[in-house]
Amino acid sequence: MPDWLPEFLAAAIAAILAITLHEAAHGFAALWLGDDTARRAGRLSINPLRHVDLVGTILVPGFLVVSQLLTIGTIQVMFGWAKPVPVDIRRLNNPRFGMVGVAAAGPLVNVLLAFVAALFGHVADDLSMPPDLAQWVYRFLSLLILSNLVLGLFNLIPIPPMDGGRILGGLLPPRVGIPFLRLERAGLLLVMLVLFVLPQLVPAWAPMDWLLRFAVQPAFGIIMRAAGYA
Numbered sequence: 001m002p003d004w005l006p007e008f009l010a011a012a013i014a015a016i017l018a019i020t021l022h023e024a025a026h027g028f029a030a031l032w033l034g035d036d037t038a039r040r041a042g043r044l045s046i047n048p049l050r051h052v053d054l055v056g057t058i059l060v061p062g063f064l065v066v067s068q069l070l071t072i073g074t075i076q077v078m079f080g081w082a083k084p085v086p087v088d089i090r091r092l093n094n095p096r097f098g099m100v101g102v103a104a105a106g107p108l109v110n111v112l113l114a115f116v117a118a119l120f121g122h123v124a125d126d127l128s129m130p131p132d133l134a135q136w137v138y139r140f141l142s143l144l145i146l147s148n149l150v151l152g153l154f155n156l157i158p159i160p161p162m163d164g165g166r167i168l169g170g171l172l173p174p175r176v177g178i179p180f181l182r183l184e185r186a187g188l189l190l191v192m193l194v195l196f197v198l199p200q201l202v203p204a205w206a207p208m209d210w211l212l213r214f215a216v217q218p219a220f221g222i223i224m225r226a227a228g229y230a
Helices: 005-032 054-071 095-125 131-154 163-171 174-181 184-201 207-226
Strands: none
Touching: 005 054, 005 095, 005 131, 095 131, 095 163, 095 207, 131 207, 163 174, 163 184, 184 207
8 A cells, every 4th residue: 555545545534524514514504494495406415426526525625635745745734615505595593694504604603613533533532453554544633624614714724615704694784794795706816815815925924824823723722721631
């Protein structure tokens, strides 16, 4: 077996779980709040194939995994996205605050999954496993925590169409929130510009580094302490 394959498999499975359950959570929350669009579209599923986006689920995570394995020999950052689950806010019982609940469901599930992964570390401690397998299991669990925290916290950036943007738009007074949500048409381009293009032009501008340093790393510590690790 190639030396890089166990690391690749751990990272790929962790990323797929984080991305798939994030999108499925949006669909289940929408159904609970009155909109069955995702169910009728066959998207209420934890089957990753139902949520695969060629760029966000395959190409971007694959590039990150391969580039890190080739340069530093390990995986420090994982990021990606899935095909958005269809939601018709007009069908929600309360369109304004229902949208907030649907948007918040994805990051909330990511945080919950990170916590469950940390708890499974205690289960792994009590299992009798060969050293190589034990090392892989702990590495997988750490990457599962990391993937979920990166995905969940990244999506809380308050710019539409990010979940954080939709949450903020729903909480703002309608006269402000509705025009703000209309930014969604150009929001993804704005996010890519601010987070990935601008740092190439202005080296001091490093929002992804700030996200990892000031949000993901502290959140990782909180999750571990909450799960009973000193």
